[in-house]
Amino acid sequence: MNRRDFLRVSLLGGGAFLMGVSFAGCANPAVRRMQKTVESNGAFQPNAYVTVTPDDRVLVGIGKSEMGQGVFTHHAMLVAEELEVDLDRVEPFHAEAGPEFHTLGMQMTGGSTSVSDTYEPFRRAAATARVMFVAAAAQEWGCRPGECEAREGAVHHKKSGRTLRYGELTRAAAQQEIPDDVALKKPEDFKVLGKPKKRVDLLDKVTGKAEFGLDFEVDGMVKALVIRPPVIGQRAKSFDADKARAMQGIVDIFAFDRGVAVVAEKYWQAKRAAPHVEVRWGRSPLEKFSTDDLRKAAREREDLDDEGVVMRHDGDVDDAFDEAAKVVEASYEAPYLAHAPLEPQNGTAYVQKDRVDIWAPVQWQSAVQGDVARLVGVDRDQVHVHTTMLGGGFGRRLVIDYIIEAVLLSRELGKPVQVVWSREDDTKGGYYRPFSHTRMRGALDAKGNPTAVSYHSMSQSLLDLDEWLPTMLPEWVPRVTKMMMARTMQNAVDSDSLPNVLATEGAFDANYKIPNWKVAYTQIHLDVPVSFWRSVGHSFNAFVVESFIDELAHAAQKDPYAFRRRLLADDPRKLAVLDRAAKMGGWGTALDDGWGRGIAVHKSFGSYCAQVIEAGVFDGEIQVRRVACAIDCGLALNPDVVASQMESCIAQGLSAAIWQKIDFEDGRVAQANFDTFPFIRMHQVPQIDVAVVDSDEDPTGVGEPGLPPVAPALAGAVFAATGKRLRKMPFVDALEEA
């Protein structure tokens, strides 16, 4: 029986999926469900996460999305550790979404929280199962549990040497009381955690067997391509599809909210028919919009007296500027950016009378359940979300527009529909990292000590509460109340009275020891859809803050590393990664002509990361030859996966810093595919050395914290090599203007 068959059987066998993880003995429904499961198929399932079958398989239900960051591996390791089984034996799978997988009230993968959120619950779930196996064996042998030991997937009686495999104990274990509280291992006793283990998804992914969203298939399914408006927000007024309709395999062609759907039995048939559909488009508020105008407007606005919403003001920056020996001023810019995961957006939906099934690569299962329930008019628990492997996420799959499309089309056709985006749809389809423009001012005293920093940035808000809040609020809040709350809070965001944390993160929480520090934010109101992009506000604020620290160091005629060290004397963890990166990167040692080094350090998602980058500009092109990276993410559950996330962040950070941008021209997105929206390639990637700092602290994020230092460290390197300050991303544009 393969895994999927097993799950099907267990689902048929009376709802084997326990709703609501409960570890307490008094949880009667949980106990009843556990017993039903064991009666139906002999499997022991004390909670939603851990199932042990009579043939000794350990299935681990995972609610976080595996998008490359290694969550399957980490969760398998957590279970292997506390259940005392070999990691090879653990089989993780994406469990159907449900409240038992909620952390902080929702099921979502983002904010580098996959490990920190589940570090304890998953270990507790596995330890609970282990304790129950031991109790079952002790009962069988008529001894005390203390005389038994669990190891390598079996319970051993220490004195007699008797052994019972977990698989032999599933029925007896399910009769045990679910313990209230189980002791978890101490980090010093870990056998699996903290070791550089192989990923558990390697085999499926090197053989092409892993099932991504686009690989999903269900009986009766049709494929849909959406002809999209040239300008975001336009709707189809009318269309002519007579010729296309007659083509092979076409099921239907019709207009809906998002454009004109071309539905066929096969995607290639829809693709062949689409060019024969003529669409006339309506109007959009974005049709005159160009990024150049936005740039100009932002530059002009910084001269006005508008100081925005003040998020933080230590001391008094105005006084400090009045008394300054030297004032440094600079403006920075970051472009709109697409996420461009390699698997284009796609999703399959099947809308039936009283249930909706979704099979898709998705980062925010709760949003799918909430939004689809609202849209279709079913209850949230009637929306069954089946997460597939994600061919990358990077934040894009937190927005579920592509899934809503599949739902709308399936509702119309009464069939399962898979909607498939092209690469161009993906690049032009919105939910970009927002454009930002930031004005920085800094003051130095006569000795070159920094006395004040003022930060004022302008960007669109990421708090689209109208859209998101109703799906985030607990289920017991009535729908109407949710909408009203969302509207009220959205008004607060729109009026700038709710300070925007996401837009200024990395700046309002910067901890350089500078006595006067001010952070202000002005919201740009535009209809360009924006969203979370790997490391979110940190992705541009670290560039601004760290680059500006370099500028202050330069004005004070100090070394950028030494300058930072003094200002970070109170933050030992930051200082430690800074020192480690400087040492690894050979800070202060001689370099060949034309090359320079830059340094940056930044804390995000609870983790500390510093980088030293070696780069130069040759024949007008930026070349990066080395990145030394030090990361402190608390206890590194799998140091090799941590290192791989740093490598990944560095590749993405370099791509964004050097080449990438999304530009609007007359409302149209100028970029389309990987030729115009490039990503770093094999011959461009530098030597990357990663040091993972030893730590006993609880684990913090790793999927994102490696990205923020990349752009400022690279800008510093280019300055050291050429004397040119790059204050605008992408750097290819800044170099042209410099």
Next chain:
Amino acid sequence: MKFKVNGKEVTVDVPEDVPLLWVLREELGLKGTKFGCGKALCGACTVHVDGKPRRSCVIGAGDVEGKSVTTIESLADGDELHAVQKAWVEGNVLQCGYCQSGQIMQAVALLRANPEPTDDDIDAAMSANLCRCGTYPRIRKAVHRAAELMKEDT
């Protein structure tokens, strides 16, 4: 149209210009070959046509008439992985994995033509394959390792 896929003769009834990628995925159910860009810009759809690496998203079905196509599905011999796959596992190379079928097919072709590639050779051969997770340093190491494994085998 008749051609060979993974050693077996297949017949498909599609217009000549239908990309081989979609023939493999939708007509033959071979989904290990991935759709990334549709314009031969990312390499996720790399397969071998008569032993040479090709972007199946821009080759029409008509272009492979009578030829022999090899995909990721045929690389392992039952449970025995190909040396390149073994090296990928050893090096903990991949992340999301979406590009890796294409990367592996490209690497197999490179090593067939050049059993001892230098870093520059690898750069030249692998630059057409985009990895959005940025696993390049590990891919480079794994290609060298696969070269060693293949030498040991012979």
